[in-house]
Amino acid sequence: MATEVLSTPADAVRGVTDGATLAVGGFGLCGIPDALIDALAATDVTDLEVFSNNCGVDDHGLGILLVAHRIRRVTASYVGENKEFARQYLSGELEVELTPQGTLAERLRAGGAGIPAFFTPAGVGSPIADGGLPWRYAADGSVALASPPKETRVFGDKRYVLEEGIRADFALVHAHLGDTDGNLVFDKAAMNFNPLAAMAGRITVAQVEHLVQPGEIDPAHVHLPGVFVQRIVETGPQTPRIEKRTTRPAGDAR
Numbered sequence: 001m002a003t004e005v006l007s008t009p010a011d012a013v014r015g016v017t018d019g020a021t022l023a024v025g026g027f028g029l030c031g032i033p034d035a036l037i038d039a040l041a042a043t044d045v046t047d048l049e050v051f052s053n054n055c056g057v058d059d060h061g062l063g064i065l066l067v068a069h070r071i072r073r074v075t076a077s078y079v080g081e082n083k084e085f086a087r088q089y090l091s092g093e094l095e096v097e098l099t100p101q102g103t104l105a106e107r108l109r110a111g112g113a114g115i116p117a118f119f120t121p122a123g124v125g126s127p128i129a130d131g132g133l134p135w136r137y138a139a140d141g142s143v144a145l146a147s148p149p150k151e152t153r154v155f156g157d158k159r160y161v162l163e164e165g166i167r168a169d170f171a172l173v174h175a176h177l178g179d180t181d182g183n184l185v186f187d188k189a190a191m192n193f194n195p196l197a198a199m200a201g202r203i204t205v206a207q208v209e210h211l212v213q214p215g216e217i218d219p220a221h222v223h224l225p226g227v228f229v230q231r232i233v234e235t236g237p238q239t240p241r242i243e244k245r246t247t248r249p250a251g252d253a254r
Helices: 034-041 062-067 083-090 101-113 194-200
Strands: 004-006 021-024 048-051 071-076 095-098 117-120 134-137 143-146 152-155 158-164 168-179 201-212 231-234
Touching: 021 194, 034 062, 034 168, 034 201, 048 062, 048 101, 062 071, 062 083, 101 117, 101 158, 101 194, 168 194, 194 201
Parallel strands: 004 231, 021 048, 021 168, 048 071, 071 095, 168 201, 201 231
Antiparallel strands: 095 134, 117 158, 134 143, 152 158
């Protein structure tokens, strides 16, 4: 299927409906598909289930959807920078599945590669494998829903836990460069979870800072082939945002 070139982020996220599952790229605020998230926030879509390394901050990235109570469930590996996330989770307003970071990465990659499940040593001997992690709290602080135990198996002399691959209705990703065939190039650390999220989406939407014609990207430089990208939109250079700015007087620099 040819990649569809859209003129606006709003056009690019059309068809995302209530209850949809989303795989979202980014790490912290680095390489997040901010224009696509903003476009989604401008709609009235709600009850979303999100797979992402984290959930942005209170006023940027996925945090915008979270504050508006548009996210029902999150599968993530790190959520420590978002106070509203913690409040919603502990008050029973948000269901959360915490998973090891490497496991989340491989679950996304596996889903995109057509692998339904895999065994990993990460989490063996912990509530990740044994069950009992609070997925959702009740209003009184008790656990309303806990994670179930997972299958484990011994290979050689080591025990492994079975983890399922992730497939999402939509994937939202950010890339530095893309062509109209959907081939993407990411910029250094902004690559992070983006290609993995892109692989996991049944419909993958890429916002790119620069859009070029086929043949203008050296095939050897392509990080993600266009076969994984169904929609692409040029959003211009992204302004980086620093999560925590730490400074000291110039005279103290070493």
